[in-house]
Amino acid sequence: MTTAKFRTRSRILSLLGDQLIGRDYLAIFELVKNAYDADASSVTVSLSDLDYGNPIITVRDDGEGMSEDIIIDCWLEIGNNHREQQRMKRQRTGRFNRLPLGEKGLGRIACHKLGRCLEIVTRRTGHPEHRIRFRWDDLLQEKYLEDAQVEIETNDPPGLFAQEECGTQITVSDLRKKSWDRREVRSLYRTITTICSPFQKAGDFRAILSVPGREDWLDGMLSVEDMTESAPWKFSFRLSGDTFQWKYKFIAPPGWRKRIQGRSSSNDREDRLLVLPDYDSKKVVHDRSMLDGIGSISGVFFAYDRDNRVLREYPQVQALKRFLSEQAGIRVYRDDVRVFNYGEPGDDWLGLDLRRVNRPTDRLSRNIVIGGVRISLEGSSSDEAGNGLREKSNREGFDENECFGRFRKLVLGVIDKFEVERAQDKKRLKQAIEGIKESFERPVETPVAELRTRIEKTEYAKELIPLLDRVESDYTSMKELLLRAGMAGVNLAIVIHEVHRGVISLYEAIRNNVNPADLVKQAQRLVQIFETIAGLLRQKGTGKADIREVVQTAVESISHRRFKRHQVNTEFQLPIWDSPFMVNGSFDLLLGALTNLIDNSLYWLRVRYPEVKPDTHFERRLYVGIGEELEDSRCLVVADNGPGFSVDPDLLAEPFVTQRPGGSGLGLYYASLATQLCGGTLSFPNPADLDLPEWVDGAVVAMIFPEET
Numbered sequence: 001m002t003t004a005k006f007r008t009r010s011r012i013l014s015l016l017g018d019q020l021i022g023r024d025y026l027a028i029f030e031l032v033k034n035a036y037d038a039d040a041s042s043v044t045v046s047l048s049d050l051d052y053g054n055p056i057i058t059v060r061d062d063g064e065g066m067s068e069d070i071i072i073d074c075w076l077e078i079g080n081n082h083r084e085q086q087r088m089k090r091q092r093t094g095r096f097n098r099l100p101l102g103e104k105g106l107g108r109i110a111c112h113k114l115g116r117c118l119e120i121v122t123r124r125t126g127h128p129e130h131r132i133r134f135r136w137d138d139l140l141q142e143k144y145l146e147d148a149q150v151e152i153e154t155n156d157p158p159g160l161f162a163q164e165e166c167g168t169q170i171t172v173s174d175l176r177k178k179s180w181d182r183r184e185v186r187s188l189y190r191t192i193t194t195i196c197s198p199f200q201k202a203g204d205f206r207a208i209l210s211v212p213g214r215e216d217w218l219d220g221m222l223s224v225e226d227m228t229e230s231a232p233w234k235f236s237f238r239l240s241g242d243t244f245q246w247k248y249k250f251i252a253p254p255g256w257r258k259r260i261q262g263r264s265s266s267n268d269r270e271d272r273l274l275v276l277p278d279y280d281s282k283k284v285v286h287d288r289s290m291l292d293g294i295g296s297i298s299g300v301f302f303a304y305d306r307d308n309r310v311l312r313e314y315p316q317v318q319a320l321k322r323f324l325s326e327q328a329g330i331r332v333y334r335d336d337v338r339v340f341n342y343g344e345p346g347d348d349w350l351g352l353d354l355r356r357v358n359r360p361t362d363r364l365s366r367n368i369v370i371g372g373v374r375i376s377l378e379g380s381s382s383d384e385a386g387n388g389l390r391e392k393s394n395r396e397g398f399d400e401n402e403c404f405g406r407f408r409k410l411v412l413g414v415i416d417k418f419e420v421e422r423a424q425d426k427k428r429l430k431q432a433i434e435g436i437k438e439s440f441e442r443p444v445e446t447p448v449a450e451l452r453t454r455i456e457k458t459e460y461a462k463e464l465i466p467l468l469d470r471v472e473s474d475y476t477s478m479k480e481l482l483l484r485a486g487m488a489g490v491n492l493a494i495v496i497h498e499v500h501r502g503v504i505s506l507y508e509a510i511r512n513n514v515n516p517a518d519l520v521k522q523a524q525r526l527v528q529i530f531e532t533i534a535g536l537l538r539q540k541g542t543g544k545a546d547i548r549e550v551v552q553t554a555v556e557s558i559s560h561r562r563f564k565r566h567q568v569n570t571e572f573q574l575p576i577w578d579s580p581f582m583v584n585g586s587f588d589l590l591l592g593a594l595t596n597l598i599d600n601s602l603y604w605l606r607v608r609y610p611e612v613k614p615d616t617h618f619e620r621r622l623y624v625g626i627g628e629e630l631e632d633s634r635c636l637v638v639a640d641n642g643p644g645f646s647v648d649p650d651l652l653a654e655p656f657v658t659q660r661p662g663g664s665g666l667g668l669y670y671a672s673l674a675t676q677l678c679g680g681t682l683s684f685p686n687p688a689d690l691d692l693p694e695w696v697d698g699a700v701v702a703m704i705f706p707e708e709t
Contacts (some may be wrong), residue, residue, distance in 0.1 A: 002257055005491045008145045012078070012113050013136065024177055025191045026340060026396070030110035031170060031205050033057045036337055037083055037100040038063025038168065039093040045192050050180055057114055061171040064095075065124035065161075071132065071152060075108060077121075078145070087381060094205045094358070099377045101337055112136050115172040121160045122168040129158035135174075140325060148520075154405035154552060165624015186401045189218055190326065191340075198224040199300045199372035205337070211653045220319065225372065227323045230314055231302035231370075233425070233452040235418040238298040239410060241288040244274040246417060250425040255313035259432050263425055265646065272643065274413045275607050275660070284603065285610045286410060293388035293403040297410060300417075301330070301418055303364055305426070309433050328367045330411070334389075335377040349397065349477040350412055362423050364415060372412055394413050407437035420659050463520050545587040546580050547636055551624060566602055566620065566685025567612045573625030581634055584706050590703075593674035595666050595681075598622070599636040603660065604642035604699065614646055615685075620693055635683075635692060635702045649684040671703075680705040 022318075026144050028045060035043035040063030066075060074080045083100035092099055111312050116136050125131040131153040139148035160169060192209045211217055228234075232253060237246040247269055252260040258607075272561030273285035291297070304324060312319050324551070332348060341347045348366045356363035379387040389398045389407060390523055398404045455464045502600060503681040555563075563570050583590065605620040622640040651657045653672035683702045 001509055008078075010140045010148055012140050012145060013109065013140065021052060021524045024114060025188055027113040028057065028059070028188070029191060029195065029340060033101050033190060035059070035061035035063055035168070035206055035207075035335065036098070036195075037093075038065070039095040039098065040167065041096070041204060042208065044207040045122070045188075046212065047185065047188070048210075048212045050185075050211070050214055053178055054173070055175055055178070055180060056167065057172045057175065060167065062165070063098070064093075065127075065166040065168050066122040066130070068130055068154075068426070069123045070124070071120075071122070071130060076150070077193070078108070090378070098333065099381075101377065102320050110541045111170065111172055113176075115176055117172070119171040119173075121155075122166065123158055123161045123166050123169075125166045126326070128154050128156040129161055130154055131159075148419070152263045181531045182214075184222065185211055185214065185217050185440075186221060186326075189221055189365075194331070195338050197227075197331075197336040197338070197372050198372060199333075199374070216520045222316075222319055222323055224327065227320060227327070228302045228370065230320070231304055232310075232429070233303040233418075233422050234300065235303075235414075235421065236298075236300040237414050237417075238296065239286070239291070240416065241291055241294045242273070244272050244286070244414075246414075248418070248421040250422070253310050253313040255296075256429065256432055260425075260428055265421060273607070273610060274410065275416070276409060277412045277416050281417055283610070284606050286413065287610065288403045288642075290406050290410060291379075294407050294410070295376050296373055297373060297414075298406075299371060299373040299414075301364075301369055303369045303418070303422060305429065306368055307433070310429070317643070318380065324367055326371075330366075330369065330373060331458040333372050333382060336374065339391065339397065343372075350415070352415070361426070362419060364419055364422075375407075383578040386408055420647070423657060424648055427651070456559040467520070541600065545583050545585060545590050547590070547626060547634075548574055548581060549581060550587065550590045550594055551626075551636070553591055554598065555624070559592060562602060566606065568602065568605060568620045568622050570622045573623070573627070575626065583678050583680065585680075589674040589677055593623075593671040593703065594636065594638070596671045600667055601638060601640040601642060601699065605640055608641070608698070621693075625692075625698055627691060633704050633706050635704045637692070637700065637702045639687070639690075639692055639696045639700040640698040641695050644698040645684065652684055653682050657675065671701075673707075676701045678705070 003121060032043050032045065038061060040061035043059060043061040043063075043637065046058040046060075074082050085612050086100050090099065117134075118136065119131070119133040121129065121131050130151055133153075134150045139150070141542060142148040147478075156423060157163070157166075161167060189209045191208045195207045199524060209218070232251055234249045235246065237244070239245075244267065248263075248265045250263045251257075252262060252495055273287070275285055276283065290399065304320075305311070306321075312630075314320055329343035329345070329347060330352075332339040342349050344368070349367075352364055352366045352369070356365045375389070386502075388403055391397070392399055392403070398407075411418065452465070452468055455468060456463050458464075551572070553573070555570070562568075601622050605622070609619045619641075621641045623637070625637050626634065628634055645659070647659060653668045657669075658667075668682070675682045681704050683704050685700055685702050687696050690702070
């Protein structure tokens with residue numbers, strides 16, 4: 001029997017360089033990471049001789065340097081995993097207590113990727129200075145890599161490093177990329193200078209780019225720290241095994257600060273957990289298991305408004321626009337060292353732009369937010385089975401395994417919370433800029449009434465009043481139909497928006513004395529909005545409804561089993577009065593409104609109490625009752641012991657205002673409209689204003705109706 005051994009062809013260097021490191025700036029980034037692993041405090045990358053068509057890249061650090069033994073046993077050994085072994089054994093560096101980032105031994109491959117000629121000068125404390133110089137093409141002349149040899153020179157005394165200095169300088173010449181333009185150099189600057197997180201306090205590692213003879217190419221390169229100081233919105237957070245801590249801050253743009261007050265908020269309970277996007281029936285908040293292979297996550301996001309009316313309030317508006325175009329995105333840092341390509345121009349690893357399609361004004365897009373997400377190397381390193389966050393072989397992000405899916409979902413959950421807080425102040429800013437105060441309280445009825453008054457005073461009343469009657473009638477019928485059919489959502493919101501806009505347009509036309517014939521055409525176009533569903537809008541759905549029967553139907557026929565399944569302890573207070581609690585309106589509308597309020601409570605009770613053991617007393621509690629305590633009226637109250645509202649009560653019933661990840665923001669708006677159609681109002685009273693059980697400390701919602709006359 002014959003035995004044989006594997007042999008490695010020299011051409012493996014070229015193959016690995018092309019496959020493992022995709023682009024030049026990532027190769028340079030690998031060399032900078034090597035300096036970090038060498039326990040350096042700083043590294044300087046120099047791109048010189050750009051004027052002569054043969055540029056040179058030099059990377060110099062003040063790290064621990066290499067001895068001759070390390071050069072032979074580690075650097076010259078392709079695929080050496082001594083850094084990975086150090087990390088697995090939790091062997092930290094002596095100077096800055098770091099865990100190594102490297103794991104595949106790709107430093108020399110990065111050098112080959114960049115250029116054909118390499119020189120390394122290195123010195124370790126207590127050792128002489130060593131120098132290696134060779135051309136890769138010469139090594140490749142050998143058929144097998146093991147036959148390629150390099151000479152290691154010893155410089156004693158040192159020729160490059162001073163007597164007390166140590167470190168490594170790598171010089172790559174005869175570059176494969178011969179030409180570098182201004183845009184590429186500025187891109188390289190961003191790559192190198194953002195290797196360390198700018199969102200944390202000044203750390204123990206710094207990367208610098210030098211471009212001798214082309215210093216002007218870096219003029220006007222603003223740092224992240226410079227520009228984030230002017231961001232209107234800031235959100236910082238920390239997500240650990242059993243807590244989610246966050247802080248939010250809004251500062252109005254300079255020109256609007258006299259009209260718009262800033263606002264700050266934060267979570268006020270230590271038991272708050274992160275509400276997850278795309279939740280399923282089993283889990284609505286994070287738990288400790290979701291952070292397996294990831295560890296604690298922290299970070300900060302800054303958001304901007306690209307509306308020109310906002311941007312022009314800043315002194316460096318053009319610089320800010322360039323900054324957002326070049327720097328916007330959410331980056332990932334592991335032990336405060338960046339993981340590429342997250343946050344690069346064109347990279348949307350969180351899918352922010354896609355999320356924004358259906359709700360463009362409420363969602364954050366990639367080009368208006370800049371931020372950093374921080375994880376630790378120790379908490380996120382993969383184990384022997386490959387579980388955890390592991391960087392791809394080409395150094396462009398993490399392997400998209402199950403662990404990365406959880407990481408991405410958690411970060412999106414944090415962004416959802418940021419968007420909830422931001423929505424309130426974004427709306428205030430828009431209203432101030434446009435000089436209006438939006439209101440969805442009877443959003444069409446009020447302008448229609450004003451329009452009717454205006455028309456009655458004109459000579460066009462005979463032609464326009466019948467059309468206006470039809471608009472008003474069809475609109476009311478359509479609202480009721482959509483609500484009863486459970487189609488309120490975006491369908492109703494869009495219709496309301498279009499009708500509202502048409503009514504305002506007609507009002508302005510009358511005020512501006514538009515030609516009578518054109519006024520009639522405008523009114524007819526407004527009527528045509530309803531024509532496609534006119535045949536469905538003839539049932540008015542009017543009548544009377546007993547609130548007690550509504551509650552009984554909602555509880556016994558719809559929600560009884562759900563209370564049991566979700567382990568909710570429900571308490572009812574339905575006193576018998578001398579006269580029934582009758583409401584002028586549709587039974588179906590009231591039932592839909594109440595069911596919606598109950599649905600909200602059930603969801604948020606699961607958020608505050610994600611796990612309830614079957615053999616314990618139910619922690620989740622819901623109250624449904626009627627009373628006469630508010631405004632000399634009768635009311636139906638739904639209250640719970642969930643997390644409560646964190647949104648301004650004045651905004652809660654407006655469309656697209658939501659605290660729920662992925663929610664449409666139309667649930668309470670639905671309930672408010674339904675209550676209005678039945679002659680009442682939806683309110684969010686203080687618990688102290690009502691006779692409620694002592695345990696109620698969450699959300700309180702009241703459907704208030706006037707006494708029947």
